[in-house]
Amino acid sequence: MVNEDDKPSLVEYVGIIWIGDEPGLRFRVEATSPDEARAWVIQEFGEGHVFSLWNEERASRLR
Numbered sequence: 001m002v003n004e005d006d007k008p009s010l011v012e013y014v015g016i017i018w019i020g021d022e023p024g025l026r027f028r029v030e031a032t033s034p035d036e037a038r039a040w041v042i043q044e045f046g047e048g049h050v051f052s053l054w055n056e057e058r059a060s061r062l063r
Contacts, residue, residue: 008032017041017051 013031016024027044031037034053041051 011055011057013037013053013055015041015051015053017045017049019045019049 010030010032012028013034014026014028015037016026018024027041029037029040031040034055037053041053045051
């Protein structure tokens, strides 16, 4: 999405990350793309963890 200033709009992504044997940790992040959101997760929690990431609005659209 792009706003009137030609800057990409922020979209809210939600997710769950599993670190070690701990229960899944839910998180929310605003990013301009799924790739940017994934980069944030890796920067925040480190590499090598299993996580799931999605946008609620896009996930609820009919396909």
